[in-house]
Structure formats: structure tokens, C-alpha cells
Amino acid sequence: MKKMIIASTSTVHGSAYLAYLMPKLKTHFKDVKELLFIPYARPSGISYDEYTIIVKDAFSKMDISVRGIHEFKDPNKAIKESEAIFTGGGNTFELVNQIYKNDLLITLKAAIDFGIPYLGTSAGSNICGVNMRNTNDMPIVYPPSFETLECIPFNINAHYLDPIQGSTHMGETRETRIKEFHIFNQTPVLGLREGSWLEVSDNTVILKGTHSARLFLQNKKPSELESGVEIKL
Numbered sequence: 259m260k261k262m263i264i265a266s267t268s269t270v271h272g273s274a275y276l277a278y279l280m281p282k283l284k285t286h287f288k289d290v291k292e293l294l295f296i297p298y299a300r301p302s303g304i305s306y307d308e309y310t311i312i313v314k315d316a317f318s319k320m321d322i323s324v325r326g327i328h329e330f331k332d333p334n335k336a337i338k339e340s341e342a343i344f345t346g347g348g349n350t351f352e353l354v355n356q357i358y359k360n361d362l363l364i365t366l367k368a369a370i371d372f373g374i375p376y377l378g379t380s381a382g383s384n385i386c387g388v389n390m391r392n393t394n395d396m397p398i399v400y401p402p403s404f405e406t407l408e409c410i411p412f413n414i415n416a417h418y419l420d421p422i423q424g425s426t427h428m429g430e431t432r433e434t435r436i437k438e439f440h441i442f443n444q445t446p447v448l449g450l451r452e453g454s455w456l457e458v459s460d461n462t463v464i465l466k467g468t469h470s471a472r473l474f475l476q477n478k479k480p481s482e483l484e485s486g487v488e489i490k491l
Contacts, residue, residue, distance in 0.1 A: 259373045265455035268379040276316045294340035298356035299348025299381040334365045347380025350393035355401040387413035418449030440476040447474040463489040
């Protein structure tokens with residue numbers, strides 16, 4: 259039975275790392291003593307150790323210790339024996355590249371399906387979908403596949419931004435990019451705004467947080483989903 263928090267971001271403007279999620283995480287990780295952290299996405303190119311320290315500091319407030327998966331000789335065993343798992347944000351291409359390089363995809367999906375509590379933020383949320391093709395990140399590396407965990411039956415576009423009224427910017431909007439995706443792909447896409455997250459219990463997915471989310475389906479007009487609703491396709 260899946261037990262997941264899939265968040266658009268780790269940090270909202272004006273608050274500390276994971277601060278806006280902490281009330282929910284205290285329940286989500288109840289009775290967890292040690293958290294396994296997957297730092298492969300390396301935001302801004304920081305090292306695994308530097309990234310893990312940031313996460314350790316945040317979870318120390320909950321009396322949860324943290325170990326990075328890179329600290330283990332056998333990362334597959336670390337996942338199988340973990341109490342809970344957190345995959346942080348950064349670059350989705352590099353995150354997926356390392357997951358394949360270490361042969362972790364099947365093990366990680368099995369752990370989540372078994373019910374090990376999971377938290378993903380940004381890139382760590384992108385990998386929960388059918389594939390990673392709706393990430394906003396630059397392809398700084400070329401992973402063996404774009405296929406990901408498929409723990410939910412749609413893709414995530416994290417940090418979703420609405421068009422700014424009156425803007426003179428001539429680049430594509432997020433909505434435009436997703437429409438381009440749907441010319442060639444049927445996979446639904448959820449534009450998840452910062453400050454919002456998905457709570458997954460088994461096969462039930464509920465939108466939580468302060469904002470609505472934008473759902474894109476092929477050949478249909480996008481729809482707004484209000485916080486608190488179950489996402490049904």
C-alpha cells in the first residue's frame with residue numbers, strides 16, 4: 259500500500275527548507291527513526307554530502323536521523339531495509355541517470371508499493387510519474403531511459419507557473435510546452451504549483467496545499483483542480 263508525499267518543491271518563498279511541509283511530515287513519518295535520503299539530483303551541482311547535511315538539519319527538528327544512499331556499499335539493500343525514503347530535488351536527468359546506473363528503479367518502486375513512506379520534492383516528485391518527460395530541467399546528462407516509477411498514472415510538471423498577464427516575454431509558457439508534449443504523447447500531466455503536494459494512499463491521490471493544480475489531458479482543455487480533491491483520470 260503506497261504512502262507518498264509528492265511535493266512540487268522543497269522550499270516556498272520566505273520559509274526554510276521543507277518548513278511548509280513539516281506539519282504533514284510529522285504524521286507521514288510517524289515512528290520513523292532513520293530516513294534514507296537519495297541526493298542524486300544535486301541541486302546547483304552540490305555534492306551528495308553537502309546535500310545530505312541540508313536534509314539532516316531539517317529532519318533533526320523531528321528527531322529523525324538521515325543517511326544518504328551514497329554512504330552505503332549496497333544501495334539496493336539500503337532501500338530494501340529503509341524505514342522511509344526521501345528523494346530530493348535538483349536535476350531530474352541526473353537523478354534518473356544515477357537511478358539507472360545503480361540499478362535502483364525496480365527496488366525503489368517495490369519499496370514504495372510495499373508501503374515504505376516516501377517523500378519526493380521537485381525532481382524526486384517527477385520520478386513518481388509515468389516518465390520524466392515533463393521536467394523543466396536541462397538535459398545535462400543522458401539517462402538510459404526516460405521511464406520512471408509510475409507510482410501515479412500521470413506525469414508531474416513541478417514548479418508549475420501560469421502565464422504572467424502583460425509580460426513581453428516571447429518564450430514558451432509551461433502550458434504551451436505541455437500542449438507540445440501532448441501532440442505526441444497521451445500521458446496526462448499535472449501542473450503542480452509551489453506550495454502544493456499530492457498525498458498518495460495506495461491508489462488514491464489527493465491534492466493538498468494552498469493552490470489549485472492544472473490538469474492537462476490530450477485533446478482536451480486543461481482543467482483546474484481545487485485543493486482537497488481526489489485526482490481521477
